[in-house]
Amino acid sequence: MNELIRLDRVSMAYGRAEQAVKAIEEVSISVAAGEFFAVVGPSGCGKSSLMRLISGLHPPLGGTLTVEGRPVTGPLKKVGMAFQNANLLPWRTAAQNVLLPLEIVQPHRSRLRTERAAYLDRARRLLESVGLAGFTEKFPWQLSGGMQQRTSICRALIHEPEILMLDEPFGALDAFTREELWCTLRDVQARQKVTVMLVTHDLREAVFLADTVYVMSSRPGRIVKRCEVSLPRPRDLDVTYTQPFQDIVHELRSLIGRH
Amino acid sequence: MESRELAIKFGAPAAFTVGLFVVWEAVCRLFEVPLTILPAPSDVFAALWQYRAPIVDNSFVTLWTTLAGFLIATVFGLVLGIAVGWHRALYAGIYPVLVGFNSIPKVAVVPVLILWFGFGEIPAILTAFLISFFPIVVNVATGLATTEPELEDVLRALGASKLDIMRKVGIPRSFPYFFGSLKVAITLAFVGAVVSETVGSNKGIGKLMLDAQASFQVPIVFAGLIVLAVLGILLYAITAAVEKRFTGWAFRGQAAH
Numbered sequence: 319m320n321e322l323i324r325l326d327r328v329s330m331a332y333g334r335a336e337q338a339v340k341a342i343e344e345v346s347i348s349v350a351a352g353e354f355f356a357v358v359g360p361s362g363c364g365k366s367s368l369m370r371l372i373s374g375l376h377p378p379l380g381g382t383l384t385v386e387g388r389p390v391t392g393p394l395k396k397v398g399m400a401f402q403n404a405n406l407l408p409w410r411t412a413a414q415n416v417l418l419p420l421e422i423v424q425p426h427r428s429r430l431r432t433e434r435a436a437y438l439d440r441a442r443r444l445l446e447s448v449g450l451a452g453f454t455e456k457f458p459w460q461l462s463g464g465m466q467q468r469t470s471i472c473r474a475l476i477h478e479p480e481i482l483m484l485d486e487p488f489g490a491l492d493a494f495t496r497e498e499l500w501c502t503l504r505d506v507q508a509r510q511k512v513t514v515m516l517v518t519h520d521l522r523e524a525v526f527l528a529d530t531v532y533v534m535s536s537r538p539g540r541i542v543k544r545c546e547v548s549l550p551r552p553r554d555l556d557v558t559y560t561q562p563f564q565d566i567v568h569e570l571r572s573l574i575g576r577h
Numbered sequence: 578m579e580s581r582e583l584a585i586k587f588g589a590p591a592a593f594t595v596g597l598f599v600v601w602e603a604v605c606r607l608f609e610v611p612l613t614i615l616p617a618p619s620d621v622f623a624a625l626w627q628y629r630a631p632i633v634d635n636s637f638v639t640l641w642t643t644l645a646g647f648l649i650a651t652v653f654g655l656v657l658g659i660a661v662g663w664h665r666a667l668y669a670g671i672y673p674v675l676v677g678f679n680s681i682p683k684v685a686v687v688p689v690l691i692l693w694f695g696f697g698e699i700p701a702i703l704t705a706f707l708i709s710f711f712p713i714v715v716n717v718a719t720g721l722a723t724t725e726p727e728l729e730d731v732l733r734a735l736g737a738s739k740l741d742i743m744r745k746v747g748i749p750r751s752f753p754y755f756f757g758s759l760k761v762a763i764t765l766a767f768v769g770a771v772v773s774e775t776v777g778s779n780k781g782i783g784k785l786m787l788d789a790q791a792s793f794q795v796p797i798v799f800a801g802l803i804v805l806a807v808l809g810i811l812l813y814a815i816t817a818a819v820e821k822r823f824t825g826w827a828f829r830g831q832a833a834h
Contacts, residue, residue, distance in 0.1 A: 375733055
């Protein structure tokens with residue numbers, strides 16, 4: 319497998335010099351292209367910082383960070399991000415919201431003016447593929463929380479990024495909607511072969527979706543365990559009730575500090 | 578709209594206004610209040626009709642100085658608001674000065690303006706501008722400052738520049754704040770123009786009222802007040818309609834919850 323992302327003893331801190339607060343310490347991971355990896359850990363352990371780091375939004379303090387063999391020095395442009403809040407623009411319809419990244423990224427940016435209809439069509443098709451047929455022209459406030467989150471994930475995917483970064487994307491949803499979206503995400507990843515980084519504190523979510531789960535310690539975040547999930551794909555929701563699944567979840571849970 | 582709703586929306590304020598005038602009229606007649614203290618509405622409307630030519634004439638002066646000042650305030654407020662919302666250093670530097678300036682009563686500035694520009698319409702326009710730009714600046718800056726950091730990350734990760742983020746997210750997001758502040762600003766601009774006219778001017782409703790007061794023509798003073806109230810309501814209503822037209826999404830969003 320091709321290596322896509324590599325972190326070699328990378329540290330990261332917020333703030334300057336002496337007052338700097340270390341968020342991540344000596345993290346080393348290697349991610350293959352097309353891999354689905356999840357990062358779990360107690361809250362405030364630097365999971366989200368790791369995401370900002372890999373996307374190039376925040377520079378590392380030490381160590382080497384490469385994506386496709388090149389050191390990361392600024393925003394990567396080939397990532398798509400989605401967060402716990404859908405953060406859709408309320409003055410745009412779902413399809414127009416999905417279009418937003420194309421208004422930023424080249425070469426779409428310059429083509430958009432002349433080929434707007436074609437691009438809108440592409441946005442609609444993507445929304446339809448995650449079960450939002452009939453809702454593409456609705457405004458965010460007309461959509462349920464789960465639909466908004468689907469839209470947000472579509473927005474992260476429209477420019478065909480190499481890395482999809484999700485920061486607790488299903489954290490604000492009810493249990494049933496969450497499981498529904500797990501399946502949506504599973505299918506999207508299987509179809510598009512995109513590399514996915516999922517930051518979550520839901521261990522079942524991590525084990526169900528990911529090929530590899532990294533467990534981080536509390537601040538400053540270190541990787542305390544790398545766990546390969548060998549459950550066969552495609553995985554069905556029923557797998558979450560099987561013993562092997564439970565065992566992995568249980569093992570991960572024991573690695574995260576208790577209070 | 579249902580006829581019942583219509584009746585409440587338009588009938589209620591009309592009935593209340595008429596009632597207010599009826600009570601006013603009754604009080605004046607019952608207690609035989611002298612014309613020089615409080616003229617009855619009938620006297621006021623009579624004066625309004627009798628002096629309609631100078632009143633209309635002066636109303637137009639007040640109206641155009643208000644609108645000119647308001648227009649300058651809108652452009653200036655928008656530009657300064659975006660600048661202040663754009664950069665933290667600009668915000669830190671300009672904001673205290675703005676607050677300080679805003680707390681100066683504008684009546685105190687009018688003599689200076691007259692000293693610089695003489696009697697006439699320019700001091701009125703400038704007073705209208707000076708009194709009304711502040712809420713626009715503050716609201717636009719607030720709108721920009723409340724952009725969600727996650728959304729900024731989404732765009733920055735794609736290589737978006739600060740200008741991109743402003744254009745796509747920040748500025749549209751601050752629109753409801755901007756239009757909301759226009760409603761406040763138009764009323765303030767109107768106050769500014771009239772204040773300037775009463776301090777020193779040769780035309781305008783404020784000046785008309787000042788002259789009428791000097792010659793004890795109290796019904797004309799009250800006619801002036803009524804004209805001011807009507808114009809104020811009109812300006813407010815127009816701005817509110819513009820707000821609704823441009824930021825419907827913000828209102829719709831609230832309606833859904």
